[in-house]
Amino acid sequence: MHELGVAGEILDVALSEASRHAAKKVTSIRIRVGVLRAIEPENLSFLFGHLARGTPAEGALLEIEEEPVRVECEACGVSEAPSFTWECPRCKGPGVSVTGGDSLSILSLDVDS
């Protein structure tokens, strides 16, 4: 249920941005979530929808862009993987380090002004 805290933060940001821009309603919110965050998109959307009830963000669509894991391999450079890995997705070599896939950001929101 760690999605609850994340949903609350998204709502706070959306409402403060909407009020700063004198918007009446938030219609959609785009976020980027790295797969290393172990966020369940359905759970996040459900909790967000629940928290947003009775606010200008009620009914807003949460568009979740999933960020893959970024893997750097000593032998063949940078590639992407759908989840954490200790071998290179390309050459299967062990000389890898995971250097991305932990984003948790709000990109933009659409509002009716």
Place this chain on the structure above:
Amino acid sequence: MGTGGNVRIEVERSILQSADEAAAAIRALLSERKIFALNLISSPGSGKTTLIEALLARFDGKGGVAVVEGDVETEIDAERIRKHGVQVRQINTRSSCHIQPSRLLSVLREMDLSETRLLLVENVGNLVCPAEVSLGEDARVVLLSVTEGDEKPLKYPLVFKTSDLLVITKTDLLPYVTFDVERVRRAARAANPAVEIFEVSATNGAGMSALLGRIEALRETKG
């Protein structure tokens, strides 16, 4: 921007910004007082409290150590630590699965830290949520006991990616369990090539002096 209709607002900010701001306030408080802080994270039952007790038993100048215990409920851990004669506070997180930095900040503001040089924060037992939130610590320590299985870094990569020290605990039980230390080392290094790995047994004392020495050396870097 038009008058009415649909408008896109570019935001591009971390979802955890308010938590990050509280963590920055903790970092400033610690830095001003030259306190070195560790955030201890693990599954429930990996031995965080026992490791803290074993460290306390070996520290010279315990007056310089303060402990904050995080649990969903009870004061049990704080009572264990209090017996060692150090300043300790318990945070009960109730509905939250990790210590919130804003909560830690208000607890630290209530504590007398005038003599404190080392702060040990024991997070709620959980490998997922505590990994996501900085407490403004100088170093993050993840514990993994040999009874939990050697696949944990593959299953819970974020906590291993964000930790500076990995402490493999309960090594006295290695003869009785299937646990491949090299497998853990390799997976942990894929998550964080700079991770420092220690193998300890708080029960028989193996590896404790190396870990203690490293913590004291890190503390010295804070001045």
